[in-house]
Amino acid sequence: MAVNAIFRSFTRAVGQLGDARFRKVVLLGVGLSLALLIAATAGFAYLVDWVTPEDASLPVLGEVNWLDDLLSWSALILLMVLSVFLMVPVASAITSMFLDEVADAVEEVHYPHLPPANQVGIGDAIRDTVNFMGVLVGANLLALVLYLLFAPAALFIFWGLNGFLLGREYFTLAALRRHGRDETKRLRRRHAGTIWMAGVLMAVPLSVPLLNLLIPILGAATFTHLYHALVPHSDAASLRYPPR
Numbered sequence: 001m002a003v004n005a006i007f008r009s010f011t012r013a014v015g016q017l018g019d020a021r022f023r024k025v026v027l028l029g030v031g032l033s034l035a036l037l038i039a040a041t042a043g044f045a046y047l048v049d050w051v052t053p054e055d056a057s058l059p060v061l062g063e064v065n066w067l068d069d070l071l072s073w074s075a076l077i078l079l080m081v082l083s084v085f086l087m088v089p090v091a092s093a094i095t096s097m098f099l100d101e102v103a104d105a106v107e108e109v110h111y112p113h114l115p116p117a118n119q120v121g122i123g124d125a126i127r128d129t130v131n132f133m134g135v136l137v138g139a140n141l142l143a144l145v146l147y148l149l150f151a152p153a154a155l156f157i158f159w160g161l162n163g164f165l166l167g168r169e170y171f172t173l174a175a176l177r178r179h180g181r182d183e184t185k186r187l188r189r190r191h192a193g194t195i196w197m198a199g200v201l202m203a204v205p206l207s208v209p210l211l212n213l214l215i216p217i218l219g220a221a222t223f224t225h226l227y228h229a230l231v232p233h234s235d236a237a238s239l240r241y242p243p244r
Helices: 003-015 020-051 067-110 122-149 151-175 181-190 192-203 215-230
Strands: 056-058 062-064
Touching: 003 067, 003 192, 003 215, 020 067, 020 215, 067 151, 067 215, 122 151, 151 181, 151 192, 151 215, 181 192, 192 215
Parallel strands: none
Antiparallel strands: 056 062
């Protein structure tokens, strides 16, 4: 596995955070991620408050008027804990939406000799994002069983699973800018171990609140660098963009 290439790609992505165009995409991604998380939290808390009566009669305790507040705050805390897992699909959706802008900014600074990349059509982008979201959410729901069965290793299972899925998606989206789908699949199989390890590097911070808000955009930039490190183009003019 190209460990040096992974960390070099990541440090280059971090180093470009000061770029005005790059920073704009980072701030937009962070803003949307925060808005989605806040909206989901507020909506869920409101729903719990709406369905819970203000006054209730409980065995032993009798009449109580604090049950709705207790459940609302409990639901809020629960959702904040679950947000560690929810941030993975949310962050991935944000990354998919802005990958081309991030990759354009990276290539403009670091790979100016390359011809313009093949831009992703809106239909393809929506289809790929929806498909990936379905796989990501479904896999994490199924993994809940493993988290319960192997609780001490739950975090490592989370990193490994989502590292595989995120690495696969990020590399695919980066490679599709320069290749057709068949060639992208071949490259992904050839560099599977490196891609998985780089995906884990992206998945680990996703379990850290606040820091995880920056990772989606950094992930897109990192995998753009990693793609060029793994698939060097000695002759930029030879690049072709077959239909997807």
